[in-house]
Amino acid sequence: MIILSHKKFELTNFFIKGYWTHVAVIVSSEFVVEATSKGVMKTKFKEFIFTVDDFVILKPLFCDTNNMKEASKYVQKVIGSPYNFSFRPCEDTFYCSELVYWAYTKSCEWYDVRNKIPQGINDFIKGNIIKPQSMFESIQMWSVVQAT
Secondary structure (H helix, E strand, O other): OEEEEEOOOOHHHHOOOOOOOEEEEEOOOOEEEEEEOOEEEEEEHHHHHHOOOEEEEEEEOOOOHHHHHHHHHHHHHOOOOOEOOOOOOOOOOEOHHHHHHHHHHHHOOHHHHHHOOOHHHHHHHOOOOOOHHHHHHOOOOEEEEEEO
């Protein structure tokens, strides 16, 4: 599962279009793995949600529990990787939504759901930036589990 977040008065709100401006992978009931300017890191779940003003938890509709576990394993393997400041598609540096993209691409065939690639994902495949908001808007791929 993933968690999208929004912080009021965050500088990045001016650069990232959409309400949801950050995303992390939930790896357990206690931790998330996220890509920040400090790189890919493991953060306590409670710490994560207490530092945001709003969040929504999404469950993928395109893979099963085993695939979600594989996605969690993938992000834990890349902890310590640097942040992708260039925002160009790359598999060894990550920005937040790119980390989610690679985690699920490596763990299941999520990008071919119902033979239709959502616009935000299609943009990334074409070399553009994928935004957290694009994931929220891909309703055929995610279901809301919890929201504030």
